[in-house]
Amino acid sequence: MTLDFGVHASASGGVDKALQRAIDVTATSCQIFSKNERQWLAKPLDPGVVENFHRERERTGIKQMVIHDSYLINLASPKEDLLEKSMAAFTDELERGELLNIQNLVTHPGAHTGSGADAGIRTFAESLNRIFDALPDNHVITCLETTAGQGTTLGRSFEEIAAIIDLVEDKSRVGVCFDTCHTFAAGYDLRSEESTVAVFDEFDRVIGLDKLRVLHLNDSKQPFGSNKDRHDHIGQGEIGPAAFTAIVNDARLSGLPGIIETEAGEKNAFDLVNLATLRGYVR
Numbered sequence: 001m002t003l004d005f006g007v008h009a010s011a012s013g014g015v016d017k018a019l020q021r022a023i024d025v026t027a028t029s030c031q032i033f034s035k036n037e038r039q040w041l042a043k044p045l046d047p048g049v050v051e052n053f054h055r056e057r058e059r060t061g062i063k064q065m066v067i068h069d070s071y072l073i074n075l076a077s078p079k080e081d082l083l084e085k086s087m088a089a090f091t092d093e094l095e096r097g098e099l100l101n102i103q104n105l106v107t108h109p110g111a112h113t114g115s116g117a118d119a120g121i122r123t124f125a126e127s128l129n130r131i132f133d134a135l136p137d138n139h140v141i142t143c144l145e146t147t148a149g150q151g152t153t154l155g156r157s158f159e160e161i162a163a164i165i166d167l168v169e170d171k172s173r174v175g176v177c178f179d180t181c182h183t184f185a186a187g188y189d190l191r192s193e194e195s196t197v198a199v200f201d202e203f204d205r206v207i208g209l210d211k212l213r214v215l216h217l218n219d220s221k222q223p224f225g226s227n228k229d230r231h232d233h234i235g236q237g238e239i240g241p242a243a244f245t246a247i248v249n250d251a252r253l254s255g256l257p258g259i260i261e262t263e264a265g266e267k268n269a270f271d272l273v274n275l276a277t278l279r280g281y282v283r
C-alpha cells in the first residue's frame, strides 16, 4: 500500500490527450490544466473532446484526477475588479471539472497584496462561499495548496489553511493539497524521515488528515525555509530521499494521488525516472 503515483500531464491538443501521456510514463493518477493556465478566458470545452476524455479515462484506467487552476486567479485580492475576474474564472474551473468528472481542483490560496493576511483569508473564504452558493450541484472538491510563502501569498502555514477552511460554510467542498517543495520552502522540516512524520502529525493536529486529498511530490532546488518555489527532481534536491521515503510508506497517506510536477524533460523521460525513484522508496 502506497500512494497512487501520478504526473502533471500536458493537455495540449485537448484535455483528452493527457491520459495517454500519463500512462506512457507509468502514472496511475493525473493532473491537468483544463485550459491555458496563463490566460483569463477560454473557449468552452468541445463536447466531442469531453466525450473522448471520458472514453480515454475508461480505457487508461486512470481514476483519480486533479485539475490545477490558472495561475492568474487570486480569490484573496483586495481589488474588486481582479476579485470579480478571479471568481468568474474559478467558477469556470469548477464547471469544467464537473463536465470532466474530475474529483479535485487544486488552487493556491491567493495573495493579500498588502491588505494583510487576516483580510486576505476572509476575502478568500468569502469568495469560495459565494462561488459554492452559485454552484449548488457541483461535486468538485476545491483543494487549497500549501505554498512556499513568497511575497504576500497565503497558505504558508497549516494555520492559515485551517483558518480559511474554518470560514468556509460547506466544509465538505474543501480539502488540501500538500506540496512537499512548497511546504519545505515555507519552513516545515522535511529533512529526515522522523521530521517528515512529525510534519504530517502537525498537519493532522492543525488541519486534520481527513482533509488531505492530493500530494504534490516535488524536491526543492531552494534551501529549507527559503520561501522560494523551485521544483527539483525527486531525491536530487534540498529535500532528498528521506522525506519521500517517509511519505510513500506512511499508511495514513496510502491511496492518495501523489503527483509529480517536476521538469518532464525530452519525451517526458524525466517523469519516468522520477516515478520509478518514488516507487523504489516503497518498502
Ligand SMILES: [Zn+2]
Pocket (backbone or CB within 6 Å): 145, 179, 216, 261
Ligand atoms: Zn504544487
Ligand SMILES: [Zn+2]
Pocket (backbone or CB within 6 Å): 179, 181, 182, 229, 230, 231
Ligand atoms: Zn511549486
